[in-house]
Amino acid sequence: MKKSYEFAHKTKRAKKPVAWVASTFPVEILYAMNITPVWPENYASLCAARHVSVKLCEIAERKGFSRDICSYARCVIGSLYEEKERLPEGGLPKPDFLVASTGACVTHFKWFQFVSHHFKVPLFLLDAPYNISVGESEHLENHHITTYISQLEELTDFLEKQTGEKLDRKQLHETIVLSDRTSQLWEEIQNYRKNTPAPMGARDAFSTVFYMLSAPSTQEAIDFYEKLRDEVATRAEKKFGITQSEKFRLVWDNLPLWFDLRFFEYLNNLGAVVVAETFSHVWIGRLDPSRPYESLARKYLTNFANCSIDRKVALIQNLVKEFKADGVILPANWSCRMMSIGETIVKEEIYRKLGIPCLILDVDSTDNRNYNESLVKRNVEVFLQVLSEKNCES
């Protein structure tokens, strides 16, 4: 990850195009045009891990940004007003332009709108229609697909204008092939976690899923995931679990507590292991290089962040069954509506359909002022107690 920031700064110094990107944006097209993407969200999580995010959020708050808006956004906006030398990795390089989609949240574009105004650089918004039909990608409404595709064409024009270079269709084809391969490898890795004991936990998943989001279409991602897959496969074969005594298998929704990734170790010490994260599964999706734009449309429009809650329910239901989970943890991210509203529905539906209990935790992924550690841990312990009683009964 460190390397990717160094690379971005180097690119900037070499006066090559740098774009700020928000998640659920089809980055494949940027790679096909040799544009270096920079991920403010990832930067926010990095700042949280280095324990500077609260300080940066406070800077944004002093600039008038409410403490209730997305802490990722506040953290990054705060970093715009802080001296480079005092920022992790020297801060984010200034963008030449910004690209965002509404595919995860409206917040992305409001946040980028401000950044675009701040730096006086253009913003391209890919406006993904919200998917309330929650169908699989082959059942999407036609006008949703066509509008997405036509916006990808507009995006191509925009990027060509910004960079002065034409999109090479052959390179796009290759990029899509690579992205598809990355996704397949990641899925393979995830599947090993179906084993008991689970050979990989959430901490490793959250620190390696980065390639899926930000660089799915690079050889580097493929090399990295191939190595990781082999490692996980060996562990699975030798029955090396993430914890010695696996008592509870859990599904984890939304984001981790970036400022305290040891939280997962704390779970492990209680005999609980996270075997699947919705976040690791939501980026998986096949792409067809013969229809690059259409398959990108189908993949991104069915990302559950862009869908009615029933789609998330279906995903978690599936994960619980396939990964033989005993319980689900739903961390409701305080400053994110997308990740907090609807968790009650998930909880009720998963219990109703599978008899599996869910625990909603009030947390924030980067702003630890919204995190009551002792209360959260007490709730987790009570929850595990419930699970163990349930296991005894059955």
Add this chain to the structure above:
Amino acid sequence: MNVVDPFRNNLLTRHEVGKRLKAQGKLVVGWSCTSTPEEIIHSMNAVPVMVFGNLENTKLADVHLPVNSCSFARSGFNSVLKGDYDYLDGFVTSRSCDNRNKIFDMWKHYSEIPFIEFINTPHTRTEGAYDFFFNEILRFKSSLEKAFGETISTSGLKKSVHVYNRNRLLLKKVYELRKREPPLISGAEALEIMLSSMIMSKEDHNGLLESLIEEAPKRVDPPKSGVRLLISGSVLDNPELLRIAEIAGGNIVIDDLCTGSRYFWDPVDSDSDPWHAVAERYLRKISSFSMIENEERFKHTIEMTKQFDVEAVLIFTLKHCDTHLFDAPQLINELKNLGLPALHLEWEHSQRGLAQLKTRIEAFIEMVSGVG
């Protein structure tokens, strides 16, 4: 009787108004975002009404919604759970913000309303966005027809456009009365007039507006002079906040609100094909926070401050209303550059939330009048 009383009475008894309309054989369809093309609903002999909440607690909604969700949307949802809206035949929401999108799920899962529809309003105004939105408009029409067994005709839509445009024109005339010094209609009264337009049959409201416009110049109890204020924000469904500011010595003479000028400022072009004209109007009306063109929105706000001779600005953002919260710092800066003082208040949609703001509003108005 005060000239605004008939509007206020309708507003205060809005659920009875809704039930009465139903008893007269009308369908009543709720909506939540001002980008809902109401004319289409109206043209199937239905009355579209905006779903508001109230300032009471939201205990029922709190069971399902986390505390960090939009307090306005939460309040409306609470009313639904309480049964206040049992008379609704349908509910239509739009894609405007993350809160709305997710709260749509809440309505679907927990309310008993038989017809719930979602309009995918774009966040941009490109040609492609227009084509998409036009498609949504037609899909919405078919969805209504199917659900209610009605046919929505082009000529019917034309008539509805006429009724709605008349309402817009009359509302503009009422706003004109606020340009005077002192204004002829107070800000709290103007909001009551606006809000009542959203919960009554437009025909009835037009009738009330006509008599108001005739009577207002003769009124014996017009507002007194005060600091001329613009109020900017998202939805304001309760005049109480404005009353606080007006008692403190301000006059809200103009607004930049979803439940204000943004609702009615732009008419539908009545000369062209009504389907296209409706799509055009709802996509390209005064920019709201949920559109990518927010520079235009700021321009509109600033233009209003000039037209209405505004001395200071109150910005009310609802707690957890991300879209407006993101815009507030920039808006305040632009206003400052014009020498207009602005007070930003984040408020929780509740009685208690109001009480908390009172002192700050009073201090601000005192400060501004001291300067002037």
